[in-house]
Amino acid sequence: MTTTTQLPVDDIALSVRDLKTFFYTNKRCNKAVNGVSFEIRKGKTLCIVGESGCGKSVTASAIMQLLPTLSRIEEGEIIYHSERGDIRLDTLERNGKAMRSIRGSEIAMIFQDPMTALNPVFTIGFQIAENLRYHTALRGRQLMDKAIDLLRSMGIPAPERRVEQFPHQFSGGMRQRAMIAMAMACNPKILIADEPTTALDVTIQAQIFELMATLKREHGTAIMLITHDMGVVAELADDVAVMYMGNIVEAGTVDEVLRRPSHPYTRALLDSVPVLGRGKNQDIRAIPGSTPDPFNRPKGCQFADRCAYRLDACELALPAETQLSPTHRVRCVRHEEFANGVRS
Numbered sequence: 001m002t003t004t005t006q007l008p009v010d011d012i013a014l015s016v017r018d019l020k021t022f023f024y025t026n027k028r029c030n031k032a033v034n035g036v037s038f039e040i041r042k043g044k045t046l047c048i049v050g051e052s053g054c055g056k057s058v059t060a061s062a063i064m065q066l067l068p069t070l071s072r073i074e075e076g077e078i079i080y081h082s083e084r085g086d087i088r089l090d091t092l093e094r095n096g097k098a099m100r101s102i103r104g105s106e107i108a109m110i111f112q113d114p115m116t117a118l119n120p121v122f123t124i125g126f127q128i129a130e131n132l133r134y135h136t137a138l139r140g141r142q143l144m145d146k147a148i149d150l151l152r153s154m155g156i157p158a159p160e161r162r163v164e165q166f167p168h169q170f171s172g173g174m175r176q177r178a179m180i181a182m183a184m185a186c187n188p189k190i191l192i193a194d195e196p197t198t199a200l201d202v203t204i205q206a207q208i209f210e211l212m213a214t215l216k217r218e219h220g221t222a223i224m225l226i227t228h229d230m231g232v233v234a235e236l237a238d239d240v241a242v243m244y245m246g247n248i249v250e251a252g253t254v255d256e257v258l259r260r261p262s263h264p265y266t267r268a269l270l271d272s273v274p275v276l277g278r279g280k281n282q283d284i285r286a287i288p289g290s291t292p293d294p295f296n297r298p299k300g301c302q303f304a305d306r307c308a309y310r311l312d313a314c315e316l317a318l319p320a321e322t323q324l325s326p327t328h329r330v331r332c333v334r335h336e337e338f339a340n341g342v343r344s
């Protein structure tokens, strides 16, 4: 069992404990998420960072109970610490009343591609209003007025006209804003954002992130932001969980992880992009090699064959988790030497 942080429970919006989510295709099993534990703190941003295929989106889908049909939660707990008490999301029926009333109102999600959430055949205003009708007591004209307010608060010009338009009449950045407006319609306690700016240019990306920061500040929304970019982590995260091949290899506050990266994979991710605050002379290096075959995973540390610090022990068993502080933890047998700057 992996450990999580030792934070006061009142500060936590959602806890994931030892979550395992596997895919079954052609009689083969892909252990996409293989025992991850973390917490999302109220009013804070947790960034989940890692390369493509490491299990970030599957973790988000498991929380939302939106997993693809070939996958299922094998073990673990997903606990939403609601105002009504703790709710085990993993035990709720995917399309049952309880999950439907939480999804979209108390826990909302924004996707990489806004068209995943927006229906092309209905106007933007109608779609926001439908969400409000399902989850709030607003009715009639109030619904469209609220939709207009939401679009305005997302910085969409002429919202009175825009509510009448269809998604294809919006630019990519505006569609993303409209999706955030939909997600924020019911003032959710938790917002899960899965690479929300990947398809957008950098100016729009900065605006979307600014919008998310405002939501956190003004509404106290807890945010789980999925990204593969350490630059985004440095700018937005309060807490970070670094994922590799279905495991969290390092987690902690953003200061702990960025100032004292204790897993070679975290360091490799940091070295692969320029990160604000790390000085002018950053030595940018791509991570060597590629991720292993998910259907034929190594027995030990999943990063071992790409790691310059590998020992024989790394290949024998998955390293145990070491707690470096109440909030900082790592899975690496050489974490101590490594954090102190040892070179292979």
Ligand SMILES: Nc1ncnc2c1ncn2[C@@H]1O[C@H](COP(=O)(O)OP(=O)(O)OP(=O)(O)O)[C@@H](O)[C@H]1O
Pocket: 023, 025, 030, 032, 050, 051, 052, 053, 054, 055, 056, 057, 058, 059, 068, 070, 228, 294
């Ligand atoms: N619908 C699916 N059917 C089969 N396997 C899937 C499906 N979705 C994800 N997987 C597998 O689950 C594992 C984790 O994938 P996941 O999408 O969570 O990665 P990710 O870290 O979010 O990557 P990306 O940054 O590319 O979105 C991968 O091995 C992937 O191939």
